[in-house]
Amino acid sequence: MQLDRTYLVWALSYAVGGMGLGIYMAASHQHEQHVTHAHLLLLGFVASLVYGVIHKLWLQGPGHGIAVAQLVVHQLGVLAMCMGLFLLYGGFASGAVLEPLLGVASIAVLLGAVLMLRMVLTSRRGAWA
Numbered sequence: 810m811q812l813d814r815t816y817l818v819w820a821l822s823y824a825v826g827g828m829g830l831g832i833y834m835a836a837s838h839q840h841e842q843h844v845t846h847a848h849l850l851l852l853g854f855v856a857s858l859v860y861g862v863i864h865k866l867w868l869q870g871p872g873h874g875i876a877v878a879q880l881v882v883h884q885l886g887v888l889a890m891c892m893g894l895f896l897l898y899g900g901f902a903s904g905a906v907l908e909p910l911l912g913v914a915s916i917a918v919l920l921g922a923v924l925m926l927r928m929v930l931t932s933r934r935g936a937w938a
């Protein structure tokens with residue numbers, strides 16, 4: 810599968826999960842998970858969609874290794890972050906226990922953005938000229 814399409818499938822899956830959680834919050838009048846909901850939709854759905862669009866429009870044959878590494882790092886980071894936030898805001902585990910997971914997940918998400926920046930800067934398609 811092309812990486813733009815892989816990103817699209819991930820993005821839409823986060824949309825389903827995030828909107829499902831939003832509907833649950835609205836229906837139950839329990840908004841404790843709004844931070845989890847926000848990051849599922851913004852980091853999961855929106856950021857994955859943006860990365861997919863970047864692949865489609867601007868990246869021409871980036872090194873396959875770095876492109877796959879970027880995808881894996883971003884998706885593992887978002888999944889770990891959203892799981893950690895869900896456990897934290899659901900009161901299933903303490904901040905002290907979850908902080909290492911959330912810290913590593915945040916750095917993974919940041920690394921995903923850095924790798925995407927590097928691929929865009931080194932891609933020839935749509936160069937500035």
Ligand code: HEM
Pocket residue numbers: 827828829831832833834835840843844846847850851854855
């Ligand atoms: C089925 C669709 C959705 C439902 C039912 C829904 C429901 C909710 C609910 C109940 C809250 C908590 C509000 C509060 O406590 O103040 C919330 C917050 C939020 N939602 Fe959604 N939402 C939906 C879709 C989306 C989408 C598509 C996005 C972004 C792409 C989004 C982004 C956010 C953000 C960023 C917050 C946090 C806002 C804040 O804390 O001020 N939501 N949503």
Ligand code: HEM
Pocket residue numbers: 843844847848851852855856914915916918919
């Ligand atoms: C490394 C990535 C990120 C980390 C570590 C992070 C961390 C945080 C933290 C600690 C909060 C405050 C939560 C609270 O109120 O207790 C927050 C809130 C928020 N973040 Fe992020 N964030 C990240 C990425 C993003 C991105 C990429 C977006 C948007 C595209 C985003 C949108 C938001 C929004 C809308 C809120 C307010 C949510 C609410 O109050 O419900 N975050 N984030």
